[in-house]
Amino acid sequence: EAQVTQNPRYLITVTGKKLTVTCSQNMNHEYMSWYRQDPGLGLRQIYYSMNVEVTDKGDVPEGYKVSRKEKRNFPLILESPSPNQTSLYFCASSLSGGQGPDTQYFGPGTRLTVL
């Protein structure tokens, strides 16, 4: 089954404790992206990757890191989480190189609470 998986689905942590949210897709997609969803703000892009070893900042990258060592995986790293990073996080992937933006497939989300 074609899908984007994220782990963990729920996480409660404390300020300053490094954490990683994993994202994996099995559709051989080039493009991957991380979003956060907050009330009244919709989905905002954190980082994206056009292909392996190619990453770039989105609209709200502060406090986050990413890496793309393999095509299927795109982990999101919070080196020193703070309470304002409490949010619902989504990973997404799509093909690229078509005649327009391709459909993005989203993971089920990770709800992160930073105390």
Added chain:
Amino acid sequence: DQQVKQNSPSLSVQEGRISILNCDYTNSMFDYFLWYKKYPAEGPTFLISISSIKDKNEDGRFTVFLNKSAKHLSLHIVPSQPGDSAVYFCAASAWANFGNEKLTFGTGTRLTIIP
């Protein structure tokens, strides 16, 4: 600066009637528009899209209208069904200008279909 705006946070519609969800944008570089649907505890899923060279796109019960001069698009669902109850996100892409898959999302509208 919210470049994609959905001014109605919520909308309730009787089953069988038409649901109309609205979206406004400010960036004239946007040339491709999409609607995503989100159920609780799931990631958003693609619903329908429209290129700026068109003013209407239809897919079954779903039709998206684009008014470029007004920088406005709308999603019509007819007839509305209980399974349509979800949060709907409008998204925009400047694909032709920047050639990447970046989407800018609106804040979402929660649609409730009343049986």
